[in-house]
Amino acid sequence: MNVIQHDDKGRVSFGSWDFLIQALIVLNLIAFAIETLPGIPQGWQPPLRIFEVGSVTVFTLEYLLRLLLGRPRLSYALSFFGIVDLLAILPFYLATGFDLRSIRAFRLLRLFRLLKLARYSSAMQRFHRAFLIAREELVLFGATALIVLYLSAVGIYYFERDAQPEAFGSVFHSLWWSVATLTTVGYGDVHPVTVGGRVFTFFVLIVGLGIVAVPTGLFASALSKARETE
């Protein structure tokens, strides 16, 4: 049974079978999305249920193998991914015993398994290193962005609260406008209508776009540097 290998930390790896397990996780996420569809035909229920049972069986088997074959034995149970794996399969067994309504919300925990995808990839470590290089600037820009968001919310609140008491009723209401505007998403559900509010928006955007967009450039250059020093 040379499929099962151990890495230098004694963790179990299934070689190319790992890829199949990852594929099964992705299929599970798609199945989860399908189950949320309203008016799903009755005929779809049995195959979805069978797929659910089948994949939980695989995940349970994988969990047990990792638990029994890991070195030192049972150490997997207390590792981060061991707990994630348990939380990902536990809801299924619990749900069969209790009220069926709560199944959906519990299944959200299966999303944690996606983190496994991260563990396998060595490139994610480069991502992590780039994060360390630019950490200080990212924190500073994050803090500055929050301050800009707050200040622009306070500003627009004073300009628009009389003209649009519904949309700009408080600083918290205005914060929603700040977020949608400074990220340039601009849904259009709230936007300034007064002259003062529009002039203010102009200045907010000039300052704010840079604050919000610069970290991206910073991180990209840090990633380039992380690749060079490899």
Next chain:
Amino acid sequence: MNVIQHDDKGRVSFGSWDFLIQALIVLNLIAFAIETLPGIPQGWQPPLRIFEVGSVTVFTLEYLLRLLLGRPRLSYALSFFGIVDLLAILPFYLATGFDLRSIRAFRLLRLFRLLKLARYSSAMQRFHRAFLIAREELVLFGATALIVLYLSAVGIYYFERDAQPEAFGSVFHSLWWSVATLTTVGYGDVHPVTVGGRVFTFFVLIVGLGIVAVPTGLFASALSKARETE
């Protein structure tokens, strides 16, 4: 007949005439767009038809020349662009024999000819080299972006499904919101209205904008590097 040359792979090249063929392709695309106009005047039909016949004649002639003069002879028929060229002119001859309604849909295949523009340009190779340099990161970010899209769709589904059962009826419905939001397009047709959904959107945007925007910076720096190593 020194217009016709052969490159080192034995493919036929028409020298500066290639440019005219490319221009004809662009004119064909414009003509295609004009034909889709509703309420197009009757008087425009004959010149469009004449242009269509004329350009297919040129493309057919070009195809035959490439087929007969290529080395080894007829090898063009099985090359990628040989098949593209055939698919681009075939619909015209087929459409005259069959129902005229299907002409339009078939003509879409002519778009493939645009790929020829790519073959000729040497700068596209630099583009390709940059893609190879940043490939690993681009794949990683592509995967991460998909995961972020999925997670944000699941999240907003739980926050907004009760308040807006129409727009956020399932994870698939919510995915449309995720795409429009994380790319900052923000059409405004769907947007969160609950406090929870808006706070969630805020955090999704902070994380998501970087994920979606960083690959662009990565590719730009890879292109700079590709130019330096030329």
Next chain:
Amino acid sequence: MNVIQHDDKGRVSFGSWDFLIQALIVLNLIAFAIETLPGIPQGWQPPLRIFEVGSVTVFTLEYLLRLLLGRPRLSYALSFFGIVDLLAILPFYLATGFDLRSIRAFRLLRLFRLLKLARYSSAMQRFHRAFLIAREELVLFGATALIVLYLSAVGIYYFERDAQPEAFGSVFHSLWWSVATLTTVGYGDVHPVTVGGRVFTFFVLIVGLGIVAVPTGLFASALSKARETE
């Protein structure tokens, strides 16, 4: 009393207590936002008032300490942050004497205290240095962006004023469209409907996006350089 230190310019610093004062500023800002909420329950008023009185007490104490212990003594009163600090606590004492309605508008001055956060961080200096490196380009791009905004507003005014006299009634009205479009916020409250206006928008976006987005890239690269030369 070794908590109080002096930096090389004779300014008072409270060591790790500075962090607590900053946290108090942030809490004050949140409290300010909560007070703007319409229909705030009566029960929330007393704790908010107590928090207000308490934090002003701390800020007043801090101001007096900085004033008395600074070298040379009282020099703090005329320094930039000394004036900011005074303006931040003065409204509270004035408001108790005068009409209570004007409290809210006055409290906006407390936002100035956030600038203190900037003084403490050494990374903000790197930010400042990057600004100096890219200053010339940023000014140029700022001026060019303003010209592009103006020209696009004049252009769209001529294209859309007849079709949408409400939204594009003057160059100033059109400027609002220019700002929302060139920053890609795109609220959707004003957008061209004529063919000419849409073709014009296309060209404006091709030129304008670069003008508006390039400074961000410039600043990011300047920040990288500022970190290297440290």
Next chain:
Amino acid sequence: MNVIQHDDKGRVSFGSWDFLIQALIVLNLIAFAIETLPGIPQGWQPPLRIFEVGSVTVFTLEYLLRLLLGRPRLSYALSFFGIVDLLAILPFYLATGFDLRSIRAFRLLRLFRLLKLARYSSAMQRFHRAFLIAREELVLFGATALIVLYLSAVGIYYFERDAQPEAFGSVFHSLWWSVATLTTVGYGDVHPVTVGGRVFTFFVLIVGLGIVAVPTGLFASALSKARETE
């Protein structure tokens, strides 16, 4: 009269007075915008008229000085900026002789004078040099962006023409959607409603955002390089 200097090409320069002329141009542009305001009070007309006459006098004087003092004499009349200057003041003299209605449209020519701002700045030359460095890529990306715009317009046309015959009536109608979407402006006046159209939009955005956003990064890095080689 040492205010008037000659640069190495024999062109007239007014030293620090040039700045005043530039300021006058900016004031003229603001005045132009004010004149387009609907319902402008009668009282504003005379001062605007006086300002107009005054600034044209200054510009005429400047033109004559440049014309008479340039070396070789009168050579300014045929230079690019000589023609721009003439076109900027001519409408005023013509408009007094002819119908007053046409004044507004003519005055748009004064915008050309803004190009003078560009001539004076030495930093604009760095801008120009960066453009030359990245020219090839910018052309390639420009062409690719146009192709992506066209292809996405054709694609969405097939997906949405039946569901929304108004908004997606032809490829030209769909092009408006392509422009608004790929630049992430997203006004929201047109957006896909079918499942196919939305999935298509997803893929278009993944490919298209890079195509549209990469040139910005390219230009920013070219500008950095242009500054280094100075």
